[in-house]
Amino acid sequence: MRVLKAGYEILTPISENGIKELQHIERIGRVCYKSEDKITDDGESAKKFVKMLIANGHEAMIEHGTLSVLFTVDRGVSHEMVRHRIASFAQESTRYVNYSKEKFGNEITVIDIENGICGDGKMKNTDADKIGEIHAEWLDAMRDAERHYMKMIACGASPQIARSVLPNATKTNLIITANYREWRAFFKLRTAPSAHPQIREVAIPLLAELQKKIPVVFDDIRAYENA
Ligand SMILES: Cc1cc2nc3c(=O)[nH]c(=O)nc-3n(C[C@H](O)[C@H](O)[C@H](O)COP(=O)(O)OP(=O)(O)OC[C@H]3O[C@@H](n4cnc5c(N)ncnc54)[C@H](O)[C@@H]3O)c2cc1C
Structure with missing residues (x-):
C-alpha cells in the first residue's frame, strides 16, 4: 500500500505575468462599453479593467478565462x-x-x-x-x-x-476545468475555515499560486485568512 x-498541478499554460489572460478578458469585456480604444499593450489597462469588472460584480466577463487543474x-x-x-x-x-x-x-x-x-x-x-x-x-x-x-x-x-x-x-486523480468565475466561487467556499481541512490542503496553495501567476482575478479572495 x-x-x-x-497535491495539484495546473494544466493550463499561463503566460508570463498572466497578462495575456487578462488581455483576453479585456478584449471581450470592452465590447460591452465600446472602450476598445483604451487598450494598452503593456497590460496595465487590462489589470484596471478586470479589477473594475470584479468590483462591479460584472463577473460574466471573467467566464471567458478558463483553467484546468x-x-x-x-x-x-x-x-x-x-x-x-x-x-x-x-x-x-x-x-x-x-x-x-x-x-x-x-x-x-x-x-x-x-x-x-x-x-x-x-x-x-x-x-x-x-x-x-x-x-x-x-x-x-x-x-x-x-x-x-x-x-x-x-x-x-x-x-x-x-x-x-x-x-x-x-x-484519485481528478481534473477540473472551469472558468475564472467558477474558480472564484470554488476558492471562496473551499479555502474558508469551515471547509474540510483536506480540501483546504490543496485549495489554499492553489489559490496562492494563482494569485501570484494571474494578476487581479483572485486577489480579493482571502477566505483562508479568517482561520
Ligand atoms: C462548508 C460546507 C459544508 C457542506 N456540507 C454539505 C452537506 O452536508 N451536504 C451536502 O449535500 N452538501 C454540502 N456541501 C456542498 C454544498 O451544498 C454545495 O453543493 C457545494 O458547496 C457547491 O456549492 P455551489 O452550489 O454554490 O457551487 P457550484 O455548483 O459550483 O455553483 C456556483 C454558483 O453558481 C450558481 N448556481 C449553480 N447552480 C445553480 C442553480 N441550480 N440555481 C441557481 N444558481 C446556481 C450559484 O450562485 C452557485 O454558488 C457543503 C459545502 C461546504 C462549503
Missing part, C-alpha cells in the same frame, strides 16, 4: 469537488482501474490524513500520542481494506465490484 500526500486527492475530497456544477470533470475510475495489476504495483494508494489532522481545528488540543494512535489505527484500516480488495479480485470479482471495500482515503 502506498501513502501519498495530496489536475488534483491528487482522496475520494472524499473529490466527492466535494464534483459538487461544483459549473465545472467540467475527468476522474480516475474505480470501475475500470484494477489496482491488483502490475502497473499499479499490485497495491492501492491512499492519501495521508496527517495534514488533514493538523488542519482540523477540532483536533488542535489532541496530544501527540493520541494523534499517533489515531494515525496508526487509520493505517490498519487502510491495510485491511487493501487486503479485502485484493482477495476479492483474486476470487474473481471485477474491479467495479471489489471497489465497494475501497476507503474514502483512496487516492
Whole structure:
C-alpha cells in the first residue's frame, strides 16, 4: 500500500505575468462599453479593467478565462469537488482501474490524513500520542481494506465490484476545468475555515499560486485568512 500526500498541478499554460489572460478578458469585456480604444499593450489597462469588472460584480466577463487543474486527492475530497456544477470533470475510475495489476504495483494508494489532522481545528488540543494512535489505527484500516480488495479480485470479482471495500482515503486523480468565475466561487467556499481541512490542503496553495501567476482575478479572495 502506498501513502501519498495530496497535491495539484495546473494544466493550463499561463503566460508570463498572466497578462495575456487578462488581455483576453479585456478584449471581450470592452465590447460591452465600446472602450476598445483604451487598450494598452503593456497590460496595465487590462489589470484596471478586470479589477473594475470584479468590483462591479460584472463577473460574466471573467467566464471567458478558463483553467484546468489536475488534483491528487482522496475520494472524499473529490466527492466535494464534483459538487461544483459549473465545472467540467475527468476522474480516475474505480470501475475500470484494477489496482491488483502490475502497473499499479499490485497495491492501492491512499492519501495521508496527517495534514488533514493538523488542519482540523477540532483536533488542535489532541496530544501527540493520541494523534499517533489515531494515525496508526487509520493505517490498519487502510491495510485491511487493501487486503479485502485484493482477495476479492483474486476470487474473481471485477474491479467495479471489489471497489465497494475501497476507503474514502483512496487516492484519485481528478481534473477540473472551469472558468475564472467558477474558480472564484470554488476558492471562496473551499479555502474558508469551515471547509474540510483536506480540501483546504490543496485549495489554499492553489489559490496562492494563482494569485501570484494571474494578476487581479483572485486577489480579493482571502477566505483562508479568517482561520
Ligand atoms: C462548508 C460546507 C459544508 C457542506 N456540507 C454539505 C452537506 O452536508 N451536504 C451536502 O449535500 N452538501 C454540502 N456541501 C456542498 C454544498 O451544498 C454545495 O453543493 C457545494 O458547496 C457547491 O456549492 P455551489 O452550489 O454554490 O457551487 P457550484 O455548483 O459550483 O455553483 C456556483 C454558483 O453558481 C450558481 N448556481 C449553480 N447552480 C445553480 C442553480 N441550480 N440555481 C441557481 N444558481 C446556481 C450559484 O450562485 C452557485 O454558488 C457543503 C459545502 C461546504 C462549503
